[in-house]
Amino acid sequence: MHITSKNAIGNYRFRILAMLMFATTINYFDRSIIGVMAPTLEKMFHWDNNDYANIMIAFKVAYALGMVTMGSIIDKLGSRKGYTLSIGIWSVFGMLHAAVTPAFSVIGFALARFGLGFGESGNFPAAIKTVGEWFPKKDRAFSTGIFNAASSFGAIAAPFVVGAIVSVDGKNWQIPFLITGALSSIWVVIWLRIYRKPEEHPKVSAEELAYIQSDSDGCVAESDEKLPWRKVVRTREAWACAIPRLTDAVWWFYLFWGAKFLADTFGVDIKNIAIPFFIIYAFADVGSIFGGFLSGFFMNRGWSTNKARKMTLLFCALFILPTCFVAMTDSKWVAVCLIAMGAAGHQAWSANLYTLVSDVMPKKATASVVGLGGMMGALIGIVADKTLGTVLDEAGNSGYFYAFLIAGSCYLILLGVVHLLMPKMTPLDENLNPIE
Secondary structure, three states: OHHHOOHHHOOHHHHHHHHHHHHHHHHHHHHHHHHHHHHHHHHHHOOOHHHHHHHHHHHHHHHHHHHHHHHHHHHHHOHHHHHHHHHHHHHHHHHHHHHOOHHHHHHHHHHHHHHHHHHHOOHHHHHHHHHHHHOOHHHHHHHHHHHHHHHHHHHHHHHHHHHHHOOOOOOOOOHHHHHHHHHHHHHHHHHHHHOOOHHHOOOOOHHHHHHHOOOOOOOOOOOOOOOOHHHHOOOHHHHHHHHHHHHHHHHHHHHHHHHHHHHHHHOOOOOOOHHHHHHHHHHHHHHHHHHHHHHHHHHHOOOOHHHHHHHHHHHHHHHHHHHHHHHHOOOHHHHHHHHHHHHHHHHHHHHHHHHHHHHHOOHHHHHHHHHHHHHHHHHHHHHHHHHHHHHHHHHHHHHHHHHHHHHHHHHHHHHHHHHHHOOOOOOEOOOOOEOO
């Protein structure tokens, strides 16, 4: 496997990858806290399912807006400054959750989630852009899988930290929201100190730079001229990479509604959610890394990028299908294991889906296209939240049946869309013309 190539070529790119993992862990710890505490906060602040849905919608509205604007900003500012801006915004608003008072709980949390969503929208555009700058195509899915696995690290850490600090009646609920501020400050200091593009970095050897640029188009330097947004969105490739990101809504369903489902269906409270979440997101970690490894494994055995990526995506979609039956079981642990399969498959899917962007788009358009896809995922997530909240309030837990049915089956459909829009996965040059 090429990502573990000999130290003779240098390994500074792995330090950059470690920073992406650190940032993504902070991102998902921040993002997951409210989902873990949802059953407790609902009782404290007297929310119904619609109130909770509206708070989640505020996050996703900002995330959708941010994915478009932050993706474009990061392409203009570059990974170093753009990533710093993103993590700075989400850290401030993450800590502001702790200042919300009971009298303004819904609007207060909605405003805090809005700011958090806007800032967090920059994480994946910046990280994918960074991977595209620091790794050749054959290593990008695996590298993406590694840093994407950190989203599960954050999701795993959240219930353990919350369970250790917050009581069942909600005492000390503010503290978890404050923890990430210190972590984010440490990250920003290190990032600004160590990050430069590989061709500009004094610690990158000539051999490592040659390896990073070892793709057929990797040795061709792109111009500094920015690509107009309207030109990017006219390409079929941009939409082929963006539309399957509708599955982001499934991941958010696990993240923000998973604890509520287990509480509503099986009575799992804040002190007992850690083990189910550990199982779910440990599986997700394995899926993220294995999914990234699998397509690289195929490519190293002579498969084309097109065949390797799509066959891996097909495997992921089939692995996720049993998730359709989560709401049909009476066993908590069967439900947890089925959700874990869905989470593992989703993360394997995401590792390859993110990499499609850098496979076919020029580097200076990567963050913009990732942002477009993220916006679409957030928009469908808004519809899903509102629909689920309404159905749960009106029809009870039967609403979860339809949510899991859609969550398990949508991946196969969206893979078909990818193939129809981009049957050959022909990469585009810096002017968005096919590279033959």
